[in-house]
Structure formats: C-alpha cells, structure tokens
Amino acid sequence: MKWIGVVDTMFARVDMGGIAVATLRAKQDFGARFDVARRTVPGFKDLAVAAKRLIQLEGCEIVLALGMPGAGDLDRTCAHEASLGIMMAQLITTTPILEVFVHEQEGQGDDARLLAICEDRCAKHALNAHDMIFDAASLIARAGQGVRQGQADAGPIAIPIRELVEN
Amino acid sequence: MKWIGVVDTMFARVDMGGIAVATLRAKQDFGARFDVARRTVPGFKDLAVAAKRLIQLEGCEIVLALGMPGAGDLDRTCAHEASLGIMMAQLITTTPILEVFVHEQEGQGDDARLLAICEDRCAKHALNAHDMIFDAASLIARAGQGVRQGQADAGPIAIPIRELVEN
Amino acid sequence: MKWIGVVDTMFARVDMGGIAVATLRAKQDFGARFDVARRTVPGFKDLAVAAKRLIQLEGCEIVLALGMPGAGDLDRTCAHEASLGIMMAQLITTTPILEVFVHEQEGQGDDARLLAICEDRCAKHALNAHDMIFDAASLIARAGQGVRQGQADAGPIAIPIRELVEN
Amino acid sequence: MKWIGVVDTMFARVDMGGIAVATLRAKQDFGARFDVARRTVPGFKDLAVAAKRLIQLEGCEIVLALGMPGAGDLDRTCAHEASLGIMMAQLITTTPILEVFVHEQEGQGDDARLLAICEDRCAKHALNAHDMIFDAASLIARAGQGVRQGQADAGPIAIPIRELVEN
Amino acid sequence: MKWIGVVDTMFARVDMGGIAVATLRAKQDFGARFDVARRTVPGFKDLAVAAKRLIQLEGCEIVLALGMPGAGDLDRTCAHEASLGIMMAQLITTTPILEVFVHEQEGQGDDARLLAICEDRCAKHALNAHDMIFDAASLIARAGQGVRQGQADAGPIAIPIRELVEN
Numbered sequence: 001m002k003w004i005g006v007v008d009t010m011f012a013r014v015d016m017g018g019i020a021v022a023t024l025r026a027k028q029d030f031g032a033r034f035d036v037a038r039r040t041v042p043g044f045k046d047l048a049v050a051a052k053r054l055i056q057l058e059g060c061e062i063v064l065a066l067g068m069p070g071a072g073d074l075d076r077t078c079a080h081e082a083s084l085g086i087m088m089a090q091l092i093t094t095t096p097i098l099e100v101f102v103h104e105q106e107g108q109g110d111d112a113r114l115l116a117i118c119e120d121r122c123a124k125h126a127l128n129a130h131d132m133i134f135d136a137a138s139l140i141a142r143a144g145q146g147v148r149q150g151q152a153d154a155g156p157i158a159i160p161i162r163e164l165v166e167n
Numbered sequence: 168m169k170w171i172g173v174v175d176t177m178f179a180r181v182d183m184g185g186i187a188v189a190t191l192r193a194k195q196d197f198g199a200r201f202d203v204a205r206r207t208v209p210g211f212k213d214l215a216v217a218a219k220r221l222i223q224l225e226g227c228e229i230v231l232a233l234g235m236p237g238a239g240d241l242d243r244t245c246a247h248e249a250s251l252g253i254m255m256a257q258l259i260t261t262t263p264i265l266e267v268f269v270h271e272q273e274g275q276g277d278d279a280r281l282l283a284i285c286e287d288r289c290a291k292h293a294l295n296a297h298d299m300i301f302d303a304a305s306l307i308a309r310a311g312q313g314v315r316q317g318q319a320d321a322g323p324i325a326i327p328i329r330e331l332v333e334n
Numbered sequence: 335m336k337w338i339g340v341v342d343t344m345f346a347r348v349d350m351g352g353i354a355v356a357t358l359r360a361k362q363d364f365g366a367r368f369d370v371a372r373r374t375v376p377g378f379k380d381l382a383v384a385a386k387r388l389i390q391l392e393g394c395e396i397v398l399a400l401g402m403p404g405a406g407d408l409d410r411t412c413a414h415e416a417s418l419g420i421m422m423a424q425l426i427t428t429t430p431i432l433e434v435f436v437h438e439q440e441g442q443g444d445d446a447r448l449l450a451i452c453e454d455r456c457a458k459h460a461l462n463a464h465d466m467i468f469d470a471a472s473l474i475a476r477a478g479q480g481v482r483q484g485q486a487d488a489g490p491i492a493i494p495i496r497e498l499v500e501n
Numbered sequence: 502m503k504w505i506g507v508v509d510t511m512f513a514r515v516d517m518g519g520i521a522v523a524t525l526r527a528k529q530d531f532g533a534r535f536d537v538a539r540r541t542v543p544g545f546k547d548l549a550v551a552a553k554r555l556i557q558l559e560g561c562e563i564v565l566a567l568g569m570p571g572a573g574d575l576d577r578t579c580a581h582e583a584s585l586g587i588m589m590a591q592l593i594t595t596t597p598i599l600e601v602f603v604h605e606q607e608g609q610g611d612d613a614r615l616l617a618i619c620e621d622r623c624a625k626h627a628l629n630a631h632d633m634i635f636d637a638a639s640l641i642a643r644a645g646q647g648v649r650q651g652q653a654d655a656g657p658i659a660i661p662i663r664e665l666v667e668n
Numbered sequence: 669m670k671w672i673g674v675v676d677t678m679f680a681r682v683d684m685g686g687i688a689v690a691t692l693r694a695k696q697d698f699g700a701r702f703d704v705a706r707r708t709v710p711g712f713k714d715l716a717v718a719a720k721r722l723i724q725l726e727g728c729e730i731v732l733a734l735g736m737p738g739a740g741d742l743d744r745t746c747a748h749e750a751s752l753g754i755m756m757a758q759l760i761t762t763t764p765i766l767e768v769f770v771h772e773q774e775g776q777g778d779d780a781r782l783l784a785i786c787e788d789r790c791a792k793h794a795l796n797a798h799d800m801i802f803d804a805a806s807l808i809a810r811a812g813q814g815v816r817q818g819q820a821d822a823g824p825i826a827i828p829i830r831e832l833v834e835n
Contacts, residue, residue, distance in 0.1 A: 542764075
C-alpha cells in the first residue's frame with residue numbers, strides 16, 4: 001500500500017483538501033494500491049513542514065499541498081515564502097510535493113469562478129499525483145503539451161513540418 | 168508533559184509573548200498535559216534560531232514566533248528574511264513553528280487598533296498551537312472555512328448544491 | 335556508462351525534453367560512453383526534486399532541467415522559486431543541473447520565434463552538458479567569450495593591445 | 502571562558518567591529534567570564550561564512566555580524582542576500598548571530614549622523630549579545646517594549662486598564 | 669600547498685578567470701605556498717555548484733566565483749539566484765567563496781569602462797583571497813576603511829576627536 005498525503009488550510013475559503021481527497025477516493029485502485037493521509041494547518045505557511053511530516057513520519061510517497069493566498073501585497077510575499085518552504089521540503093525529503101495554490105485574485109471577485117478554479121485545479125493535481133506514482137510514462141507522453149490545471153490547456157505550439165523529436 | 172515554546176522580541180511595541188503565555192496558562196490542561204517555555208530576543212530576525220533552540224535544546228513540540236515588523240521599506244525586506252528563517256527552522260527540525268507577525272501598518276496609525284490585532288492574533292494562534300498538538304482533528308473540521316487571526320473570519324465560499332466532500 | 339538526466343514539463347508548450355534528448359542521441363558516443371534518462375513533471379516548480387531524484391536514485395552525473403515560465407506577474411515569482419529549487423538541488427547533490435528556461439515573453443507573441451529559441455537553447459545546453467562531463471577544457475577555452483544559448487553569441491569585448499591572460 | 506565573535510567588513514566606512522569590541526572590552530567581566538574573537542572580511546556578503554567559522558572553528562557562542570550596505574538598488578539586493586546568509590548560518594549552527602547593518606541611506610547624506618548611528622547600534626547590540634549569553638531573563642523583562650538600536654526606543658504602546666500578562 | 673579555486677563563465681564578455689589567475693600567478697609565493705585550480709561553466713547560475721566542487725572534490729581553501737550579469741530585468745533575478753547559490757555553497761562547505769560580479773550596466777554602455785572594472789575588481793579580489801588565507805590580520809587592519817573593488821576606495825568617514833577603538 002502506498003500513501004498519498006493531502007494537506008490544506010483553515011485559511012482557504014474552499015475545502016481544497018476535501019476536493020483532492022474525494023478525487024483520489026474515486027480512483028478504482030483506492031484502498032487497494034494506495035490510501036490517503038490528510039492533515040489541515042492554520043495557513044499556507046504551515047503547509048511545508050506538515051508535508052514534510054506526512055513524508056517522514058507517515059510514509060507518504062507524494063503530497064498535495066493546497067492553499068489559497070489572498071490578494072494583498074503582504075499576502076503575495078507570504079505565498080512566496082510558503083512556496084519556497086514547499087520547495088525546500090521536497091529537496092530535503094527527495095520526495096515530490098505538488099504545490100496547489102489558488103490565488104484569491106484569480107477569482108476576479110467572483111466566488112463561483114474561484115470555486116470552479118479550485119475544483120478543477122485540486123482534482124487535476126490529485127490525478128497528477130496518482131500518475132506520478134503509478135504511471136510516470138503518461139507524463140512523458142504529455143511533455144510540452146501546454147497542460148494546465150484550473151483552466152483549459154494552452155496546448156502545444158503547432159509543430160512545423162519536420163518532426164522535432166524521434167525518440 | 169509536552170512543551171510549547173513562545174519566543175517574542177524587545178523590538179515589538181506590545182508584549183506579544185505575554186499574551187500568548189497568558190492564553191496558554193488559562194487552558195485547563197496547563198501544567199497537567201503541557202507547559203510553556205518562553206524566550207525573548209532583540210528583533211524578529213532573531214526569532215528563527217531562538218525557535219530552533221527551543222525545539223532542539225528545550226524539547227518543545229511546537230513554537231509560537233511572535234514579531235512586529237515596522238512599516239518602512241527596509242522593514243518589509245527584513246520581515247521577509249525573518250519569515251524565511253522561520254520556514255527553514257521548521258523544515259530542519261520537522262517541527263511546526265507558527266509565525267505570528269503583526270505588521271505595524273495593520274494598525275493604520277491607531278495604537279488601540281494595533282493592540283487589539285495583537286491580542287486577537289496572538290491568542291488565537293496560541294490556541295491553534297494547542298490544537299495542533301492535542302486535537303489535530305479539530306483543524307481538519309475547519310478546513311477551507313476562511314479562518315482568520317487578528318480579524319473576523321472570512322468564512323467559506325457558499326457551497327453549491329452538490330456536496331463537495333464526503334470523506 | 336555515464337548517465338545524463340533530462341527532465342521537462344507538461345506545462346511547456348514545446349517538447350523541450352524531446353529536443354534535448356534528440357540532440358544527445360545524435361552524438362557519436364551516445365550509447366557507448368553515455369545514455370539518457372528522461373522524466374516529465376507537471377510544472378517547472380516540480381523540476382528541482384525530479385532532477386535530484388535523477389541524480390540520487392538514477393545515478394545521473396548531470397541533469398538538464400527544462401521549463402517554460404509564463405509571462406504573468408505570478409509566473410515570474412514561480413519561476414524564481416523554481417530556479418532557487420534547482421540551485422538548492424545542485425548544492426545538496428554537488429552535481430550540476432543546467433537550468434534551461436525559455437520565458438514565454440521571449441517569443442514576443444510569435445510562436446515560431448518561441449519555438450526557434452527553444453530549439454536553439456535546449457540543443458546548445460544539451461551539448462554543454464555533454465562537454466561538462468567529457469570535455470571540461472573546452473569550456474575554459476571559451477571563458478569570457480560572451481557565449482549565448484537561444485540567441486547568437488554576444489562575443490567578447492575587444493581585448494586591448496596587451497594580452498590579458500597568459501596562463 | 503565563553504567567546505563572543507565579532508566580524509565586520511573592509512567595505513564599511515566606519516570601524517564597526519572596533520566599536521563592538523571596545524564596548525565588550527569595557528564590560529567588567531571581560532577576560533574573566535568571556536573573551537572576544539575578531540575577524541574582518543571584504544564585504545557584507547562574506548560575513549555569513551565568517552560568522553559560521555567563528556562558531557564552528559573558534560567556539561564562539563554568539564557572533565555580531567556588522568556591515569554597511571550602500572544606498573544603490575543593487576546594494577539592497579546584495580544586503581538581502583547577505584542577510585539570508587546570516588539567517589542560514591544561524592540555523593545550521595543553532596547559534597545566534599546578531600545582524601548589525603547600518604544602511605548608508607540612514608545617514609541621509611550626513612557622515613556625522615551615520616557615524617552616530619553606527620556607534621549606538623553596534624554598542625547596543627554588543628550589549629545585547631552579552632545579555633543573551635549571561636542574562637537571558639533581562640531580555641524577557643524588556644519584551645514588547647519597543648527597544649531600538651541606532652535610534653531612541655519607540656517604547657511600548659500604552660497598556661489599557663487590565664494587565665495583559667501575569668506570568 | 670594550498671589551493672585557490674577560480675571559476676568563471678562562458679557567458680561573460682571578458683575573460684574574468686584569466687585576470688584572476690594572472691594576478692595570482694604573479695604573486696611571489698605562487699607555486700611555493702599555493703596553486704590555482706580553474707574551471708569554466710556556461711553561466712553564472714552554474715558557478716555555485718562548481719565552486720562547491722572545487723572545495724569538496726579538489727580541496728580548495730577559498731574560491732573566486734566570477735560572473736557578468738546582463739542588464740535586463742530577468743538577468744537581475746538570475747543574478748540574485750546565482751548569489752544565493754554562492755551564499756549557500758559557502759555555508760554548506762564552511763569555506764569562503766568570493767562572489768565577483770561585474771554587472772553589464774556598470775559599464776554604462778562603454779566596453780572599455782566595463783573591461784577596466786573587470787580588471788580592477790577581479791585582480792583586487794584575487795589579492796583579497798590570497799590575504800584571507802595567508803594574512804588575515806591585514807584585513808582587520810583595513811576594517812571600516814571603505815575599501816572598494818572595481819572603483820576607487822570610498823575611504824573611511826573622518827573620525828571625530830576621541831578615538832573610537834583601542835583594542
């Protein structure tokens with residue numbers, strides 16, 4: 001049994017962890033090949049150490065770190081610090097932690113829009129985490145395809161006549 | 168007996184550590200299940216290593232790091248450095264350190280307002296620290312609820328008809 | 335047999351990893367002196383830990399980390415975080431990781447231009463990686479020559495009469 | 502015998518290390534309870550590793566890192582990097598390093614003013630370092646008092662009727 | 669025999685490593701008390717790990733890391749990342765690495781001026797590196813003297829009547 005960690009915040013205005021957990025529980029191999037460990041922390045600056053604990057103390061092979069930074073100037077600096085913490089936690093543990101942030105400003109003042117972004121991004125990254133453990137080749141197959149989470153894919157730049165890659 | 172660390176600064180204009188310690192001492196299980204270790208350092212850039220020392224040399228399982236950055240341009244850069252230090256200290260020790268900063272600018276020039284923010288934020292985060300050790304499930308129950316410290320909660324975005332999470 | 339790692343993203347709109355791999359496979363000593371290990375991750379913030387894994391778990395002696403940051407304000411902060419992660423991964427592993435980023439804004443809105451930059455930069459850095467392992471002296475010979483990837487070389491500043499260096 | 506480290510720069514335009522050393526030598530217990538180790542480096546970016554060496558190779562229990570960043574835009578970025586280095590050095594060694602920077606712009610073009618700030622800040626932080634080793638309780642007694650170095654204390658915000666802290 | 673490391677870039681438009689090496693080879697004790705190890709990397713973001721390798725794999729006691737950041741906005745962010753890497757490399761190895769950056773903008777569009785800055789700064793820092801190993805006291809003697817590299821010294825602020833330092 002492999003473990004996928006999910007950590008989110010009380011600060012966010014959407015139950016981001018709940019979306020990710022629900023997506024993972026809907027996978028056919030849930031409970032058979034993998035299980036989910038969930039934690040919640042006060043704010044997004046607390047995600048990094050919580051993710052590290054899920055890896056080191058709970059044995060998770062990958063973690064989703066979910067947060068919703070506010071729109072103010074100080075919030076952006078805080079989000080930067082939180083991101084650097086998540087980066088450091090990955091490097092110390094040699095384990096991937098997918099940072100899934102939905103910035104409040106992305107909602108453009110529309111709660112329904114913000115919620116829709118959260119649902120799309122959290123769910124897609126939950127699937128990415130699953131693929132990274134169980135189907136790494138499927139990511140190589142999508143390399144350079146302009147894949148997005150929280151919005152429609154940008155798609156690849158049209159490839160000119162000669163084929164770029166042959167391997 | 169578990170230990171909660173509290174470290175604050177001489178620089179701040181409010182006895183932030185005192186507020187946190189008073190809040191924790193008022194808990195029913197104070198002295199029974201947990202005790203508090205307090206330190207004070209010159210400024211907020213000195214908090215990170217002091218928190219690390221409370222963890223590594225004094226055995227604290229969580230630390231509150233309390234500071235009051237000034238409003239100037241240089242102060243904001245310094246606060247950013249202090250925050251990154253607190254982030255690194257958490258990751259090195261695999262132990263949560265709650266950063267509790269009240270930015271002088273939040274008071275908008277009104278000392279009473281600044282004091283009220285300090286009291287609310289320091290007290291709430293002291294309770295968060297307690298919950299993180301003794302009642303982690305209560306944090307999951309509040310995931311995505313727009314919980315705030317130093318101001319009223321923002322609350323969750325109204326959930327549409329279908330329920331998002333079932334686990 | 336030495337291993338060169340290549341890691342790129344699904345987020346990029348060009349198959350940057352494919353370009354690098356194709357360039358390396360075209361080298362005469364491919365398969366004889368060296369082989370290539372390829373991974374793909376969701377976005378550029380996931381490159382650092384993936385590169386570290388290629389080094390520590392797959393035995394790569396150098397890694398190419400390929401990404402395409404977007405043009406928005408948040409994208410630039412994210413790219414900065416990704417770069418710092420790649421820097422830290424190098425220092426923890428004592429192994430070079432060549433960061434090969436093509437910023438979407440470099441294309442100036444022209445996809446063909448963006449693609450051309452990708453092809454030039456990814457291919458040249460793939461050759462640089464090869465030289466760093468098998469022909470380090472060739473890099474010293476080009477020191478201070480204004481060498482560029484993704485554009486024409488800037489060239490050296492014309493040297494005045496007396497020769498600067500004699501060693 | 503405990504050791505206090507002092508490291509400053511050739512770049513600064515005031516002998517900041519000299520001020521700190523003179524302050525420490527004037528303490529009654531100098532030579533009895535503690536001694537001072539002094540180093541000088543080219544610029545403030547060289548302070549962090551020098552401080553770490555004073556701790557790890559010379560056995561210092563605390564270090565004063567003294568520098569004078571210039572007023573230009575690049576200088577501010579450099580000062581930020583120097584500060585982050587000092588932060589990291591503290592966390593790696595679990596030992597406090599007091600960063601004592603006097604920004605050239607604080608002098609507002611007046612050398613006498615800049616010198617006065619240097620004298621006040623370097624001397625006060627030298628005394629802080631001494632207190633942190635020999636009288637930690639005196640710092641707790643000054644928590645939240647708006648203590649400043651290089652200028653007059655800001656003082657605490659007037660406390661309302663009920664006493665905030667009782668412990 | 670002690671080793672001084674020199675690492676520079678192909679990106680720079682001046683052979684900065686050549687200047688440093690020539691300066692060191694001109695010292696009377698070259699080949700007797702110390703020798704020089706030189707490496708070249710593609711760009712300045714590759715300096716940090718190369719410097720670390722010179723220290724850990726080649727036994728250098730100090731390293732000169734020489735680079736020439738461009739004038740663009742992205743270049744400045746990259747230079748910041750490169751600097752942080754050099755800072756981290758120093759702290760991990762407990763060994764000084766002198767960062768010698770000449771920013772293209774310092775030349776103010778004049779190649780001769782840019783070259784002159786490179787020659788002055790690289791040569792002076794090469795001598796600083798030598799002094800740091802063989803004559804540390806000479807640095808203390810110049811503390812607070814406003815010493816500069818790449819331009820004339822700023823000099824110390826005139827000292828008022830009483831002598832500041834007596835030790």
